[in-house]
Amino acid sequence: MFQRLQFAIVWMISGGCMLQGLQGMAADDPGLIRAGAHAQEITPPRFPISVNGGMADHFATAAHDPLYARCIAIRNAKTSIAIVVCDSCMIPREAMDRAKSLASTKTGIPTSRILISATHAHSCPTSAAVFQSDPDREYVEFLIEQIAMGVERAHNQAEPARIGWGSVEQPSLLFNRRWFVQSDTNPIEMMENPFGMKSDRIITNPGFNNPKVASSINQIDPELSFLSIQARDGRPIALLANYSLHYIGGVPGDLVSADYFGEFCQRVTRQLKAGDVTPPFVAALSNGTSGDVNNVDFRLKNAPQRQPFEQIAYAAELLAQDIAKAYPQIEYQATPPLKIREEEIVVGIRKPNAAELAAAEEKLAANTVRPLQGLPLIYARETTLLAAYPDSVSIKLQAIRIGSLGIVTCPCETFTETGLAIKKSSPLKQTFTISLANGYNGYLPPPEQHLLGGYETWRARSSYLAPDAEPKIQTTIKRLLNEVSR
Structure with a gap:
């Protein structure tokens, strides 16, 4: 009896020391990940408010669903990163630079390690001047403050965490949406752009049953990529x-509405049964x-024929179900490599020449x-604004x-072929691009797409690089x- 008791005491002491040692090793490990998340509401505090995303401005009088700045903070002993959508x-x-500066002051995260992006939902308040919509200055100030507050709260909630990643395909x-002009009936004919030139071989969003188009470019990226963050006990963060x-x-x-981006967030939370955790899952x-x-x-x-929000709900549920099916197979790491690099480059701007500017001013x-009616007048105004x-x-x-996941950013509406090329050449096992990040610089057509023409190439504040x-x-x-892969 005495020997068994002595053995038990020795086992508990040695076991406790071993556990203490493991905990000490984990706490001292510079690669140990801590993470936190917070969804900061950015729904306009007052209405009516300008909504952009179209050729003409319009005003919303209420919110169908709340809008958020969804903030994730990840760090180890060497590197801190914040990601905001x-x-x-x-x-x-x-506006993004000011939000980063304010968030950096609150958290100590360098501005070069903060990523802020927009979803590009066309039913959100105007924050950038495009076509005939101008930003509500009070809302932009509110947005800046809320983003910084969201980053601060995510950072302050950081706890020991584990991270995993993966992807599924949903084509x-x-x-x-870019379709070639019909060529077998009239191979010389091209479409006229808003500047009066018959030079376009592409029609964007041609409409249904359009006899003027032959076929779509037909290039898509079906990958639905995801990064999952959990507490050490498996609680979703x-x-x-x-x-x-x-x-x-x-x-x-x-x-105003967050479109399928926001609806997905609600539905994937339900699919993962993560609606009742504390702090709230993001x-x-x-x-x-x-x-x-x-x-x-x-x-x-x-x-x-669809009712409002019907297709939004369908797409969001489909993607949420895809994530839920893949979620149990995610492999998590507590100390994945964490690196970030930021660089600024200078690129040229397509500006009108003197003759083009004079013609636009005359129109x-x-x-x-x-408001201006018709594409020629709308693009004439864009021409005068780009001249400055x-x-x-x-x-x-x-x-x-x-870990083996790469995330890159671009401040443009990036084409599929660019994203696929980046993925193909990446030295990391999995890579994806977050567009409309750290600024807004319009569409980014590759050079060969510029030659084909179409809406995305027409010179305006929405496409000027x-x-x-x-x-x-x-x-x-x-x-x-x-x-970062090295």
Whole structure:
């Protein structure tokens, strides 16, 4: 009896010492991950408010669903990173830089290690001046403060965590919206752009049963990527997903909504049974490389008849179910490598020449009715505004490594082929691109897409970078990925 008791005491003491030692080793490990997340509401505090995403401005009078800045903070002993996904169509760099500076002051995270992106939902308040929508200055100030507050709360909630990642494919929601002009009936005919030139071989969003088009470019990226963060005991903390679908729409004009991005967050939370945890679980869906991809199948003869929010709910549920099926197979790590690199590069701006500017000013002088009606007048105004732009612009690019996962950023509406090229060349096992991040610089067509024309290439504040901007951006991103992979 005495011997058994003596053995038990020795076992408990030695076992306790061993456990203490393991805990001490874990606490001292510089690679130990801590993470926290917080969804900070950014629904407008007052209405009516301007909503952009179209050629003409319109005003919402209420919110259908709340808008959020979904914030995730990850750190180890050497590196701190914050990732923010905002329910917004686009946010200008100036506002993002101010939010980063304020968040950095509150948390100590360097601004170069903060990533802020917009989902590109077309039913959110105007934060950037595009076409005939101008930002509500009070809302932009509110947005800046809320983003910084969200980062601070996510950072302060950081706890010992483990991280895993993965992806599934969901191609059924994706359709390339750029269609080649019909060539077998009249091989010389091209489409006229808003500047009066018959030079376009592409029609964007051609409509249903359009005899003028032959076939879609038909390039999509079906990968639904995700990063999962849990507490050490398996309690879910956050999930960051990425999907290359522009937006869905169908939201009545008098309402603001987070579109399918926000609906996905609600539904994946339910699918993962993470609605009752404390602190609250945070899901975020970032916009991938979807500058030329939407949810409309123009191969159909007629447009499907759907109720408002019906397709949003369908797409969100489908993606949430895909995540839920893959979730149990995620392998987690407590000490994955954590690295980030940021670099600024200068790219050229496409500006009108003197003749183009004079023609635009003449058109506007002869048409004093506002808002402007018709693409030629709308793009004439864009021409006059771009004339005041500088000859070049500096943009921020980032590459993040979390274990064998790479996350890169681009401040543009990035095309699918760019995202696929980055994934193919990445030295990391899995990689995805968050677009509309750290600023807004319009569409980013590759040079060959510029030659084809189409809406995404028409010179405006929504598409103003020089044709060689895409190769410069892609080259820099690939180099940054190589740097963080080492």
